Amino acid sequence: MTSAEEGSRRHKNKSISSSSFSSSIIEKTRQSHPHDHDVMIYPDLPTFRQVYSQATKEALGRNEIVFLTTTYDSFQRVIDSLKQVGVSVNKEVKHGNLIILDAVKAYQIDVSGVLNFAKSLLRRAAKNGKAGVFNISDMGSFFLADRIPILVEYERSLRKKMDIELKAVCSYHKGDFENLSKEQQQAILSAHKRIISA
Secondary structure: OOHHHHHHHHHHOOOOOHHHHHHHHHHHHOOOOOOEEEEEEEOOHHHHHHHHHHHHHHHHHOOEEEEEEEOOOOHHHHHHHHHHOOOOHHHHHHOOOEEEEEHHHHHHOOOOHHHHHHHHHHHHHHHOOOOEEEEEEEOHHHHHOOOHHHHHHHHHHOOOEOOOOEEEEEEEEHHHHHOOOHHHHHHHHHOOOOEEEO
16 A cells, blocks of 8 residues: 555544434435445545444345445454444355455456446345345545546446346545546436435
């Protein structure tokens, strides 16, 4: 990791009384439905940790397969956050119910890789009698890689109501999102069914 990336991660880790923000965002995330392509704008990493951890716990409780893509948190930080809300991480990973991916590898090697992976999980969910697939992806890797035009193109390529039964939440740190031009912001927001923010 470069010093610039490390500085970016430290900046995004600053908390601004995240509990009230996270409660609001968690409640809105609960309203995601199969086929929904939603966007979340979170204020800081402590809030995002609370949101993805609680959302993961609830999705696993609904017998869904969950996959998370992380940009600014290490795998261990994600695991620790999930354990704090009572997710049996080792068991869920072992049974294939929980998958944690590095967003840089997931999106920057093949921008369509995550979508193809989601489709494979949907096939497995159907075969194994699962209720569906829930995904929260942090889109920060596009900012680290300075590939904003590709990010906008990717988001536009997905329908607001997708033709697959995936609950997908594209997540943006507020600082990243505010660095986009107004046109880029609008293009991303308009590509999603719902906007989830505090």
